[in-house]
Amino acid sequence: MFRAFAYQLMTEGFAAAAGPAAIPGPTLECEVGDVLRVHVRNGLPDKYAQAITMHPHGVRYTPEYDGAYMGDFTRAGGYIGPGEEFTYTWEAIPESAGAWPYHDHGPNHTLNSMRGLFGAIIIHPKDAPRPDVERVLFLHSLAPPTTGLKRVFQCINGCAYAGNTPTIEAKVGQNVALHVFGIDDAFHDFHMHGHRWHKDGGNFVSDNQTVGPAETITVRFKEDNPGRWLYHCHVMSHQDNGMAGFYLVTP
Amino acid sequence: MFRAFAYQLMTEGFAAAAGPAAIPGPTLECEVGDVLRVHVRNGLPDKYAQAITMHPHGVRYTPEYDGAYMGDFTRAGGYIGPGEEFTYTWEAIPESAGAWPYHDHGPNHTLNSMRGLFGAIIIHPKDAPRPDVERVLFLHSLAPPTTGLKRVFQCINGCAYAGNTPTIEAKVGQNVALHVFGIDDAFHDFHMHGHRWHKDGGNFVSDNQTVGPAETITVRFKEDNPGRWLYHCHVMSHQDNGMAGFYLVTP
Amino acid sequence: MFRAFAYQLMTEGFAAAAGPAAIPGPTLECEVGDVLRVHVRNGLPDKYAQAITMHPHGVRYTPEYDGAYMGDFTRAGGYIGPGEEFTYTWEAIPESAGAWPYHDHGPNHTLNSMRGLFGAIIIHPKDAPRPDVERVLFLHSLAPPTTGLKRVFQCINGCAYAGNTPTIEAKVGQNVALHVFGIDDAFHDFHMHGHRWHKDGGNFVSDNQTVGPAETITVRFKEDNPGRWLYHCHVMSHQDNGMAGFYLVTP
Known part of the structure; x- marks a missing residue:
């Protein structure tokens, strides 16, 4: 099953500009066996314009969907410039069950994480009861x-x-x-x-x-x-x- | 079974005034199934006079015996003024087996913890052999x-x-x-x-x-x-x- | 089985003088049941001349081979002066399986650790397959x-x-x-x-x-x-x- 999430809320509502209501970004919630397609648009306002990425923990992904800026070795999803978009594909494998952070891992990741560019991925075991x-x-x-x-x-x-x-x-x-x-x-x-x-x-x-x-x-x-x-x-x-x-x- | 402990030794011997022999406070030792009644008297000398509390880890207690200062929401045991007394009731449930700290959690808890207002609770499993x-x-x-x-x-x-x-x-x-x-x-x-x-x-x-x-x-x-x-x-x-x-x- | 290792490489190549290639020191690798004999020579250059030791984690040893400077209580292996040698004997017992650091624990251990006087001990389970x-x-x-x-x-x-x-x-x-x-x-x-x-x-x-x-x-x-x-x-x-x-x- 595919699930789609919009990261743009977070970048458009970038914490420093939008206030604390935008921190953390949207929680991505799915089940083991799911494949997540995550559509990211860099909607940072001009004042904060810069490249961002979305790097996930816990899920399985190929290097293309790592979301890490790596200088000369940067792949497509490792640099999303102002106004640009990218779609990540991540897989919730059995060992992904649990909760994990995602966060900016672009060239300016430290400052952006300090500004609130992070969120959670919750991966439920397959067909398991959910917490209340x-x-x-x-x-x-x-x-x-x-x-x-x-x-x-x-x-x-x-x-x-x-x-x-x-x-x-x-x-x-x-x-x-x-x-x-x-x-x-x-x-x-x-x-x-x-x-x-x-x-x-x-x-x-x-x-x-x-x-x-x-x-x-x-x-x-x-x-x-x-x-x-x-x-x-x-x-x-x-x-x-x-x-x-x-x-x-x-x- | 009920056990009673006196915290006053510690506050009367408040570390900063009494020297290191008073740090930590008395060790509270009991067994799973015990209920602890802890009689606390704030015996701080005038020089250090201020409200204190005794907040335990690990044991089970109702909010009344939490020993936490919470501003407008403070309960009876969350503010023991100079010269005042309070008796906490805490329960050693099966999941409490182990060792836990207790410490001041009053309005000035950071400074007081730095001065030594803490101690240990040791909860032995029921009828288990004790360490030598x-x-x-x-x-x-x-x-x-x-x-x-x-x-x-x-x-x-x-x-x-x-x-x-x-x-x-x-x-x-x-x-x-x-x-x-x-x-x-x-x-x-x-x-x-x-x-x-x-x-x-x-x-x-x-x-x-x-x-x-x-x-x-x-x-x-x-x-x-x-x-x-x-x-x-x-x-x-x-x-x-x-x-x-x-x-x-x-x- | 006895294995012998030379620590002198590390001290002769002391990081601050020799550059990063000397950090960490040589990896000591053995199997549960082995006894390690480690020959240490303090080959620090004059510029950095001072006592050093080699203190291991994880292995079993008697106090003589602890490699810890202890002031008045210092044992033979706890102070290896410039140009001196010492041979440590350490035992890889079943609970030692895993990887552990060793490091200087002489009178100037903090500065020396900051300069790179440390290395690893890898202890494999007996007859177990090794990682690739x-x-x-x-x-x-x-x-x-x-x-x-x-x-x-x-x-x-x-x-x-x-x-x-x-x-x-x-x-x-x-x-x-x-x-x-x-x-x-x-x-x-x-x-x-x-x-x-x-x-x-x-x-x-x-x-x-x-x-x-x-x-x-x-x-x-x-x-x-x-x-x-x-x-x-x-x-x-x-x-x-x-x-x-x-x-x-x-x-």
Whole structure:
């Protein structure tokens, strides 16, 4: 089965210009066995005009669809100039099951990732039941260029401080899956109050897990503890500078 | 079964005032199935007077006993003012087996954690044999405020440099368990000379393991190698600035 | 079976003087059950004359062969002065199977590690098939002292930027094993384009894995995807400052 997604929303709504609502880009969701065709248009406004790409993690692709700028060795999808378009083809193989980031990997990838040019790919096992509540949370720093602020905020999905960051809601009895990504220069440490999970789906139980740049951790549990909870990065200066949010559980 | 612990020792002996002997706070030790009642009195001296809390990892608790300051949403146990008391109730469920940190999560949690307001909870499986040697090691930075020193020491349990940090002793044939916690802004990497262990209790063998803020790793082995050994954080500047200790094994 | 290795190549060719070809030192390769005898001569040129040692990870050794400078408690192999020699004896026990770093652990270990005084020990399971392609990749920073440059390059095996760093070659159908080590103050995050692997040999699939100082991750896969690929540290500033390389797969 083929699925098509539009990346243009993200580039048109480029975070620095459009505000935090555009961070992260659209979540691409599919099933093992699917082939993704992803139509990308570089819709960056003139002010930010530059080449971009879309590099995926986890999926299988040939070098043509790698989306990586490589200087003299750059392939077609590794340089999408202002106003240009490209269609990537990616395959969700059995080992792709899980959640993965995609992000700009063009000549200016660091700055663009700092501006929010990233998003998630969720690949469900074939014919498996889906979680009742499933959210993606990107941990990243952001110095909003339009504000002239020098301060670097520690953000979740483009926003800082609980109430601005995503407030996640669930009910007792629901299966919850939170896909947490690092997407800057720093290592983060995801903590959820009042809950624990099996780290990497194994035997070790954790309530606080390291997540490096472009890594994913998935926090899965069956909800059993109603109330208002905090989730946050446990790197203390990150928490203090905004990397925290609310999780609301109703009975 | 109920167990009661006094946190006041720690706050009365608040590290910055009382010296490193007060870091970490008392270890809370129990068994799966136990319910912990923890009586906390904020005994901070006037010089450091401020609200504190006690937020646990790993155990199960209702929001009332979360011990987290949340601004307008703060519950009773999330703000214990100077001279005030509070009793937390926490449950050691099967998934709580292991070792976990507790720490201040009040309005000034970062500074207080830097001053040493943290400790360990060890939860043994029900009716399981205990290790012969079991120690908790907190990896954290400390700039002693009473000394006026600018230098940040890299500490283990409030002290810097082998000989000052805990010297651990064991005999050949003993089962050893070392619970190692990160508890500052940094990521650490725990290395023990002359020994190896199964990372997170799985199949992968390591002698050097990453531990992030408020994470725990547990190093378990049966002792078989007598002599004087070093253990240290393998982040080189941390080791150089004091994050190392001795481990003495007798035949 | 005994195997002998000469460490002198590395110290004589000490990175700062000899250039990146001497980084890392020689790879020590053996099998579980082997005993390694490692003959070390401190051949540092006068300009860099100082005591060095060779401290191994993963293998079993008595304190005499620990290779760690410990001040008043230093043993014979913990201080090899300029022009001196020492022979270490290390044992590859079943739990040693895998890849491990060795490095200077003398009185000046941090600076020397920054200069490249490290290498790999690969210990194969007994009578097991070997990978068709096996490489060691050390992730570390380097400020070449002979150049007078202030800039810190982010290196792989002593070199910075794809084309200078190791270009790895493989063919479709080959079994590939890449042993990746951190060996400085930083945490790194190893990403390979177009491929994925089972983290720590378990069930969790990753294409991007954290590796701390003196930690090892091993990336294993059966090659099935021809083309020119990038591998790099996903800490963005590390990638920008050189920590990237090419992987070439032919059909």
